[in-house]
Amino acid sequence: MSDIKNPKVRFAPSPTGQLHLGSARTALFNFLYAKHHRGTFYLRIEDTDKARSKQEFVEQICTSMEWLGLKWDGEPLFQSTRLNEYHDVVQTLLENNTAYRCFCSKDVLETARAGGSYQYPGTCRDLSEEDIMMHMNSGKGFVVRLRVPEGETHFDDMIYGTVHVKHDEIDDFIIARSNGNPTYNLVVVVDDHEMEISHVIRGEDHISNTPKQILIYNAMGFTVPEFAHLPMILGPDKKRLSKRHGALGVQQFKDDGYLPDALLNYLALLGWNPGSDDEIFTLDELIASFEMSHVHKKGAVYDEQKLSWISGQHMSRLGTAKILEGIHAINGDWGEGFETQYLYEVLEQLKLRSKSLRDFIDQSSYFFSDPISYDEKSARKNWKDDTTSQIMNDYKKRIDSLELWDADVIEASLRKIAEENNLSAGKLIHPTRLALSGISSGPSLFTLMSILGKEVCIRRLTKALDIFPLES
RNA sequence: GGCUCGUUCGUCUAGGGGUUAGGACGCCGCCCUCUCAAGGCGGUAACACGGGUUCAAAUCCCGUACGGGCUACCA
Numbered sequence: 001m002s003d004i005k006n007p008k009v010r011f012a013p014s015p016t017g018q019l020h021l022g023s024a025r026t027a028l029f030n031f032l033y034a035k036h037h038r039g040t041f042y043l044r045i046e047d048t049d050k051a052r053s054k055q056e057f058v059e060q061i062c063t064s065m066e067w068l069g070l071k072w073d074g075e076p077l078f079q080s081t082r083l084n085e086y087h088d089v090v091q092t093l094l095e096n097n098t099a100y101r102c103f104c105s106k107d108v109l110e111t112a113r114a115g116g117s118y119q120y121p122g123t124c125r126d127l128s129e130e131d132i133m134m135h136m137n138s139g140k141g142f143v144v145r146l147r148v149p150e151g152e153t154h155f156d157d158m159i160y161g162t163v164h165v166k167h168d169e170i171d172d173f174i175i176a177r178s179n180g181n182p183t184y185n186l187v188v189v190v191d192d193h194e195m196e197i198s199h200v201i202r203g204e205d206h207i208s209n210t211p212k213q214i215l216i217y218n219a220m221g222f223t224v225p226e227f228a229h230l231p232m233i234l235g236p237d238k239k240r241l242s243k244r245h246g247a248l249g250v251q252q253f254k255d256d257g258y259l260p261d262a263l264l265n266y267l268a269l270l271g272w273n274p275g276s277d278d279e280i281f282t283l284d285e286l287i288a289s290f291e292m293s294h295v296h297k298k299g300a301v302y303d304e305q306k307l308s309w310i311s312g313q314h315m316s317r318l319g320t321a322k323i324l325e326g327i328h329a330i331n332g333d334w335g336e337g338f339e340t341q342y343l344y345e346v347l348e349q350l351k352l353r354s355k356s357l358r359d360f361i362d363q364s365s366y367f368f369s370d371p372i373s374y375d376e377k378s379a380r381k382n383w384k385d386d387t388t389s390q391i392m393n394d395y396k397k398r399i400d401s402l403e404l405w406d407a408d409v410i411e412a413s414l415r416k417i418a419e420e421n422n423l424s425a426g427k428l429i430h431p432t433r434l435a436l437s438g439i440s441s442g443p444s445l446f447t448l449m450s451i452l453g454k455e456v457c458i459r460r461l462t463k464a465l466d467i468f469p470l471e472s
Numbered sequence: 473g474g475c476u477c478g479u480u481c482g483u484c485u486a487g488g489g490g491u492u493a494g495g496a497c498g499c500c501g502c503c504c505u506c507u508c509a510a511g512g513c514g515g516u517a518a519c520a521c522g523g524g525u526u527c528a529a530a531u532c533c534c535g536u537a538c539g540g541g542c543u544a545c546c547a
Contacts, residue, residue, distance in 0.1 A: 166475085206542090207542075240541080411506095
């Protein structure tokens, strides 16, 4: 495969919705293939469905792709600007007799279909010149159909291998609607040819469109590109992932605080394997190891737990400055009023405990303000009675007198007072943590205290002494 | 219905004639430990089924079953 030179690929979403996980994966594989082989990655907006296409979706798709880091080369191509070209191709096909006008009404065909016939009966396939003129003159509407020849078509899919389809399984399908607009199968071919696409990489749902498109390539005398069909991403019900499976737009992952590299990493592992046991990759690493031959055919079920794990792995490898940048991108207020150095220390502690940027935000409140509520379960367990209060009070006084405020010193003083009272250190540690953070989990207590500072610790202990033990 | 593609632990996957069928997520246990994580160690769990071919089949072939996709004047 290393002899593939400068392939040209494209990602061709239709702007009828935001960028979804499935399309993002298709975009990623196109991107990886292009970059791995030093090729070109184009973006084409398939907006020929006027009724459903919206400008806002075009913007949303581009934004999502930029966020993911899937930068396309050149300017996006909009199909809506190319209607004339499509029209010309239809004319050429009509002229060389590889396509014909069909005057059958929609109703007639639907009735026929309802009767159990699945294929177009070929009514207008061999209309005489006179009949055509007559219909035209009477102002009757028509669609243009491709005249599918006898025989069979096969192609060598890079992932699925050779696929054969007999032509009698293929309808004389419509390439231009009665309103003159071209249909998908035609525009795809015309544009892929125009853009000199060498490798068409798309979802497996297009595998049965491929023979039809090859027929058009042949009818026009165009060179047929290589094809690679990607397996689908499935929901837990094993059906193709869709809106029904919940909010799975790329935008949502961004809002949930996932890192783009983590999402991409996860997506890459859905249907592809790196040929090693490695699982954590940056985008550049994915580009370096991507091989189409390692893409397999089976649909893969989307699993949020694994995404979350991968995300956590990325998080723990990321520098605190990058994390801070990411957090501020989704919440500009976070840590406002505190010095950057302080924020870095906070992030350093939370890194191994966070799967997403949201987790940092959700877990960090006590670094910025005194707890306003306390975990009741922990309070009842760890601060049972006045005995605890007494020792906590002693402990408060003890740390108040500390000259040097660092984790080791703080720890030593706590262990000493525990020993003096013949208690295990935990008997002091747990209530202290509760008093300082309001919860029972988090970073090492002594690190926490050193970060918070003496004054804050004393203040929070004082407040806790007022509150605990709770009334029974 | 027709066509087409697929089927290895619950999930993502490795393995493509001889393997104790490997790894990862999850789950469970242990270790570490001030908690929660992280990390380490261990455990749980799979070749859809039936026929062939072969000394030998998860692996090759044929069926069956099940699942996906397509079968639009959507893309």
